[in-house]
Amino acid sequence: MTQTKVLISGAGVAGAALAHFLHRDGFDVTVVERAPGLRGSGYAVDFRGDAFDVLAELGVLDEIRAHDTKMLGTTLVDADGTEAGQLPAEAFAGELEVPKPELTRILHRITEPHIRYVFDDSITTLTQHPDRVTVEFERGAPRDVDLVIGADGLFSKVRRLAFGPHEQCLRHLGMSGAGFTADNILGLTHRGVLRTTDGAAVYAFSAADPARMSVSLSFATDAPTLDRRPRSEQEHAIRDAFTGHKWIVPQLLDAMAAADDFYFSSSAQVHLDTWSNGRVALVGDAGYCAAPTAGMGTSQALIGARSLARHLTAAGDHASAFAAYEAELRPYAEANQQTGREGAAAFGARTE
Ligand SMILES: Cc1cc2nc3c(=O)[nH]c(=O)nc-3n(C[C@H](O)[C@H](O)[C@H](O)COP(=O)(O)OP(=O)(O)OC[C@H]3O[C@@H](n4cnc5c(N)ncnc54)[C@H](O)[C@@H]3O)c2cc1C
Numbered sequence: 001m002t003q004t005k006v007l008i009s010g011a012g013v014a015g016a017a018l019a020h021f022l023h024r025d026g027f028d029v030t031v032v033e034r035a036p037g038l039r040g041s042g043y044a045v046d047f048r049g050d051a052f053d054v055l056a057e058l059g060v061l062d063e064i065r066a067h068d069t070k071m072l073g074t075t076l077v078d079a080d081g082t083e084a085g086q087l088p089a090e091a092f093a094g095e096l097e098v099p100k101p102e103l104t105r106i107l108h109r110i111t112e113p114h115i116r117y118v119f120d121d122s123i124t125t126l127t128q129h130p131d132r133v134t135v136e137f138e139r140g141a142p143r144d145v146d147l148v149i150g151a152d153g154l155f156s157k158v159r160r161l162a163f164g165p166h167e168q169c170l171r172h173l174g175m176s177g178a179g180f181t182a183d184n185i186l187g188l189t190h191r192g193v194l195r196t197t198d199g200a201a202v203y204a205f206s207a208a209d210p211a212r213m214s215v216s217l218s219f220a221t222d223a224p225t226l227d228r229r230p231r232s233e234q235e236h237a238i239r240d241a242f243t244g245h246k247w248i249v250p251q252l253l254d255a256m257a258a259a260d261d262f263y264f265s266s267s268a269q270v271h272l273d274t275w276s277n278g279r280v281a282l283v284g285d286a287g288y289c290a291a292p293t294a295g296m297g298t299s300q301a302l303i304g305a306r307s308l309a310r311h312l313t314a315a316g317d318h319a320s321a322f323a324a325y326e327a328e329l330r331p332y333a334e335a336n337q338q339t340g341r342e343g344a345a346a347f348g349a350r351t352e
Pocket of ligand 1 (some may be wrong): 158286295
């Protein structure tokens, strides 16, 4: 019997997990990833609920647990850094929290021997036929596959090609921010510090490397997302938002300018009437991003990947598999999006 050929766009959490399950169930899987190699970033991700079952099914739960950030809690401080309260570890770290690069590295390691990974490339066109999809790439030769899955995150290229422009489905939650690592000038040890003042929040924590801390500087904004703008514009927006702020904010702004691991992201959600179009479907942030303020994106990506794989394996055809996947997951994704909106509002985001 010929194997079903699946092309996954995106080697993040959902893409790698889906690749693992589909390969296990007899599909022929290729993953195309825009980045030249595995992506790293300063932030940590957590796992909740059924995501633990998915990690166990992937055979990586113990290894993931070994990277637990072991956060002890977060200290709330006022504008000049005086302690104003405490948050328990679960507030940010869920039931288990690990640095995102460790998760991505582990998922890549378990799939890499069986899956064709193509880095530094991206899909440019998708042409659907009744029995296949013809895919063209920025670099690689065109190819025909049976199914294309967009696991390429908030600004999914697959979604843009098969469902429409970003503006139609992205909902900005009124909060943006930058992340980077800096010297651990607060002397944090498995702890975080959170300061929310005048619509701008500083969050810093230190876990694995005691010499460094991960910093996030976020601000309420009703301007369109700056995610895809040059770093200079993004830094400018951060500096604007933190003008006049004291405590260690000036030092953090200097550290931001010098950081080589700077990233910028907005709290945004993806809302679509349907998660599939013909032979193309979406999984994870690409299809139903709940925003970082939900704290559910990683769990949702893992659970979505397993659900999609199970239905593709069980159903006789892709159309009923995609429908069953969406019927199963949509209530969960919508509940997470509600949490994401509430989280953004609690941070003082400018909602419409
Ligand atoms: C600052 C921040 C903090 C967060 N904190 C948490 C948290 O505490 N807990 C939590 O659960 N979640 C958190 N999240 C969310 C979480 O990281 C995502 O929800 C999760 O990674 C989604 O997985 P994914 O596989 O759908 O997308 P991603 O992990 O984003 O992977 C998408 C992949 O697609 C690739 N890609 C993009 N475009 C293309 C293209 N054109 N062609 C090919 N590949 C492409 C990307 O390079 C990337 O590798 C946070 C996110 C951010 C930004």
